Amino acid sequence: MSTPEHMLQLWLPALAHFEPAHPLRAWLPRANRLADGGTGYLGGLGDYFPDVDSHVPAAAITREFLAGDAGGATWLSADPAWVQPDMNGVRLLACGQLQLSMDEAQAFAETLQPVFDEAGLQLRISTPDRWHLRMPDATSLPVFAAPEQALGEDLSQHLPQGVEGRRWRVLLNEIQVLLHQHPLNAERRARGLAPVNSLWLWGGGQLPDSLQTRLHGVISDDLLLRALAGRADVKQQPRTPEVIAAAGPGWLIDLQDLPASDIASSWWPTLQTLFERQPLVLHFASAERWQRKPSHRWRIWRGAGR
Template identity: 60%
Template sequence: MSAQLWLPALARFETAHPLRRLLARADRLDDGPQGYLAGLAAWFDAPPLLAAGALTRELAAGDAGEASWLCADPAWVEPDMNGARLLACGQMQLSQAEAGAFAEPLVPLLEEQGMQLVLTTPDRWHLRLPPGTAVPDFPAPEQALGENLLQHLPQGPEGRRWRILQNDLQVALHQHPLNAQRRAAGKPPVNSLWLWGAGALPGQVGTGLQGVLSDDPLLRALAARAGIGHRARPSEGQLEDLPPAWLLDLQDLPAYALTGTWAATIESLARRHPLRLNFASGERWEHRPWHRWRFWRGTRA
């Protein structure tokens, strides 16, 4: 199996981007999955309703056990003429002190529902749910970012409890004095929690990968559950080698960040090993070391 790169959407790469030189000489493959969750599902054989809460809590703290968990990520929701939109989630750059202050008024609201709020990291929170809690299929942040939240709230009588809880949490956070300070400092407010990824730890997770290099908690959690290697992505492209069947996750980076050192690293890997380039928009190419001699193909894909 080739070494694997997971890259941002192809349309984000300008025609002069150095990675397009590799594509011009590589073999075009059939398109693969589009998007973050579909990409994860392509590499890992896990239950279709991915228990992101339990997986990421287990990776971080090792105490998920048999309980059911939810991700409860701090979020920024902004009202507009048609309702409200999710503008940011899980990457709010909170300090430990800020996270504790924001969580304080939420704890009693959640305890009334039998739920325990735990701050796994300042930016990633989890809810431990009582046994037997029925949870709707909340969308992942990727599916809701920038969209009207009315389209993504749980519907029907079974969703009423969660709609009321979501509203109570937003009211408590909207009034928090820290938000005025954050806005004055040019930081986004924390005025909601995004609930998603319900479930208990899956019994088994399969994969054809041998390891991952990533800063994404869910990707690394899946790798850990599958029993393969998982390490943080090296900073600024400082990567000496990428073994076969290892995945280098770069899909969260902007395309302009994949120039300079990162582009040189990828070109170095491509000279030594078969390399599959998987774009978040679905396009895929296979590059083999001898492809660099395909001068007749030009320099731009």
């Protein structure tokens, strides 16, 4: 008999994002409500990878996944970001998802290179949207907030604090001045794209020897999730309808980054087939969890909504 941990897992956006008429809603009334899981992105990752929390060394893990050279060094993510001032401060509006080309990334990085050289930091453009800093040996890092913790909020609440954090606050200020003046940002605005006017520093640390998970595999387009799977030595595949349709017990299907409307319009036919064929655990980013089995369709006495 399968336990929830060994069933096919479906990681979804927050339940409130699913309108009453969404097809997924019709499958919940006859399902078994489970204990709540982790909330949000980092909380969800921690459910699937017990070693993961807000201090996960995401930089080293993702750099190793992308380039295979993270071992033996301390790394820090420096992802391109968009910040915007308002009456109450400066807010982080986007991080690492700014539709940069590699040529653009390299042009921005070239402007910043002297600042990093002076600070003794080695900048690596791992992908256009994922940049990494290699630290000098024995570098001590302050606490950096993950993007999820800072998005939409005033930066001053999430910058590294104290004497140890001052160096990084000064560095970030220099970065923002240089990027604000970069001519590429005017071109991006003209094309209706967000400017790249900051970097978000986060996920510092060294590559862990290994990670633990009960998952057999991961289906996701999220870089960190796929990198965690790789570090835990389980299979990982990009998200396509064909791959999802073939998913079986012990796998995680990651849809938490998608709008609920996209799940209804583009992914539901594939998901409905899975619902009808095998037991699943539904984990919403707002923490609610349900277990749904094909036999639950006979629970006709259950209500018609939640």
